[in-house]
Amino acid sequence: MATVQTVRGPIDTSEMGPTLMHEHVFVLTPEVQSNLPEPWDPDAHVADAVAKLRQLVATGIRTIVDPTVIGLGRDIATVKKINEQVDLNIIVATGIYTYETPPNYFRYRFPPEGGNDPMTDLFVHDITEGIVDTGVKAAFLKCAIDEPGMTAGVERVLRAVAATHRITGAPITVHTHPGTHRGTEVARVFADEGINPGSVVLGHSGDSVDADHLQELADLGFVLGMDRFGIGDETVEAARVNVVIEMCKRGYSSSMVLSHDTSCVLDWLDESARTFVLPKWTYTHIHEEVLPALSAGGVTDDQIDDMLVKNPRRYFEATAR
Numbered sequence: 503m504a505t506v507q508t509v510r511g512p513i514d515t516s517e518m519g520p521t522l523m524h525e526h527v528f529v530l531t532p533e534v535q536s537n538l539p540e541p542w543d544p545d546a547h548v549a550d551a552v553a554k555l556r557q558l559v560a561t562g563i564r565t566i567v568d569p570t571v572i573g574l575g576r577d578i579a580t581v582k583k584i585n586e587q588v589d590l591n592i593i594v595a596t597g598i599y600t601y602e603t604p605p606n607y608f609r610y611r612f613p614p615e616g617g618n619d620p621m622t623d624l625f626v627h628d629i630t631e632g633i634v635d636t637g638v639k640a641a642f643l644k645c646a647i648d649e650p651g652m653t654a655g656v657e658r659v660l661r662a663v664a665a666t667h668r669i670t671g672a673p674i675t676v677h678t679h680p681g682t683h684r685g686t687e688v689a690r691v692f693a694d695e696g697i698n699p700g701s702v703v704l705g706h707s708g709d710s711v712d713a714d715h716l717q718e719l720a721d722l723g724f725v726l727g728m729d730r731f732g733i734g735d736e737t738v739e740a741a742r743v744n745v746v747i748e749m750c751k752r753g754y755s756s757s758m759v760l761s762h763d764t765s766c767v768l769d770w771l772d773e774s775a776r777t778f779v780l781p782k783w784t785y786t787h788i789h790e791e792v793l794p795a796l797s798a799g800g801v802t803d804d805q806i807d808d809m810l811v812k813n814p815r816r817y818f819e820a821t822a823r
C-alpha cells in the first residue's frame with residue numbers, strides 16, 4: 503500500500519483512478535494582478551472553477567495533478583476552497599517555474615558551504631510539513647527548461663529539485679521544449695544527480711511529432727507528458743493524436759501520460775481571446791474527442807488505461823514512502 507498527498511489529505515494510490523497528469527486550476531501573475539485597477543478577486547473565480555471541475559469529474563476523471571508552483575501564481579488556499587465543493591483528488595506541487603533565472607528572492611541566498619540550496623529547504627518543507635498554513639502537502643516537484651536552454655538559473659533550480667527528490671522521494675515534472683530537444687539536457691543533469699528517469703515526467707513531449715526522439719527519451723526510462731491536447735488548430739491537434747498512436751504502435755503506452763495543460767484562468771491570455779482562439783482547450787476535451795480519435799487509430803482500451811490509470815499510479819508509487 504502506498505499513499506499520495508492530495509489537497510484533501512493522503513489517499514491510497516489505488517484511489518487515484520483515471521488521472522490527468524498536468525492540469526492547472528489557475529495560472530496567475532500575482533504581483534500584476536494585485537496592482538491592477540480591478541485586482542484579482544479569488545472568491546469571484548471559485549464558483550467558475552467549481553463548475554468547470556465538476557464537468558471534468560462527470561467524464562470519470564478522479565484525479566488531476568496540478569504543477570502550479572512559484573512563477574505560476576500558486577494559491578493553495580483558494581484551490582482548497584474549490585476542492586471543498588468538487589469531489590476530485592487534486593495533487594499539488596512545489597518547485598519553481600522559470601526559463602532563465604530563479605525569482606530575485608533567491609538571487610543572493612546562496613547554498614551555505616556543504617548545505618542545501620535555500621530553494622531545496624523550501625521544497626522539502628512544502629512536501630514534509632505543508633504549504634504555508636494550508637495544511638496541504640505537495641506530492642511532486644516541478645521545474646522548467648525552455649528555448650533558452652540550460653541557463654545557470656535553470657540548472658540551479660533543476661539541481662535543487664533533484665536534491666529535494668533525493669531527500670523526500672517526491673517525483674518530478676519538468677516543463678520541456680521538445681522542439682529543441684531540451685529533454686536530452688534534463689537527462690544529462692538528472693543523470694549527474696542520480697535521478698531515476700522513471701520518477702520524471704518530461705512535460706510537453708506531445709508538442710513534438712518526432713517519434714524517434716520521443717522513443718530515445720522513453721528508452722532512457724522517462725515518462726512522456728502528452729499533455730497539451732486542445733492547444734492549437736485542427737492540424738496541430740491531429741499531430742498530437744497521431745504521435746500518441748505512433749508511440750502506442752511502437753509499444754510505448756507504458757511511457758506516456760495524457761493531459762491538456764489547461765486551467766480555469768490563465769492570465770497570460772485575454773479570456774475572451776483564449777475562448778475564441780482555443781475553444782477546445784477545456785478539461786473535458788480528451789474524453790470528448792481525443793480518446794475516440796485514439797481508439798479509431800487503433801489504440802486499445804488497455805493502452806488508454808496505461809496512460810490514464812496505471813502510469814500515473816506507478817509514478818507516484820515508485821518512490822512513495
Ligand SMILES: [Zn+2]
Nearest residue numbers: 524526569763
Ligand atoms: Zn502547465
